[in-house]
Amino acid sequence: MSENAGAEDEQDEDGIPMTILAVNGSFWIYEGTELMDDVLYSTGRYPFPVRCAYYKDGIELRRFFGDDFSAGTLWRLNPDIIERLRRENLLVEVYPYGR
Numbered sequence: 001m002s003e004n005a006g007a008e009d010e011q012d013e014d015g016i017p018m019t020i021l022a023v024n025g026s027f028w029i030y031e032g033t034e035l036m037d038d039v040l041y042s043t044g045r046y047p048f049p050v051r052c053a054y055y056k057d058g059i060e061l062r063r064f065f066g067d068d069f070s071a072g073t074l075w076r077l078n079p080d081i082i083e084r085l086r087r088e089n090l091l092v093e094v095y096p097y098g099r
Contacts, residue, residue: 015049016048016049016050016051016092017031017032017035017045017048017049018031018032018035018039018048018050018051019031019032019050019051019052019053020050020051020052020053020077020082021052021053021055021061021071021074022052022053022054022055022082023054023055023056023057023058023060023061023071024057025079026071026076027052027076027077027078027079027081027082028071028074028075028076028077029074029075029077030053030074032050033075035048036075039081039085040081047088047090048090049090049091049092050085050090050091050092051092051094052082052085052091052092052093052094053094053095053096054093054094054095054096054099055096055097056097058071060097063097064096064097
């Protein structure tokens with residue numbers, strides 16, 4: 001059985017199984033870390049949409065997630081992965097506090 005077999009159950013209501021947080025040009029995987037190999041190697045369930053939520057700075061990020069939140073505990077992504085997702089029209093970009 002694939003390690004990603006239960007990943008479908010972990011999707012949000014909109015069917016997007018992975019969420020990335022973006023702050024000041026840096027990107028972190030917030031949800032869906034178990035799908036990262038699928039994204040990197042174009043295997044498994046890939047292609048699928050990936051949400052990227054943009055925040056202006058760490059203050060805005062903590063305002064949304066709470067004072068105890070630290071992106072430093074998450075896996076960091078190379079910006080080239082984000083560009084590839086954007087080129088493949090798989091990146092769903094959202095701005096919780098506007099642009």
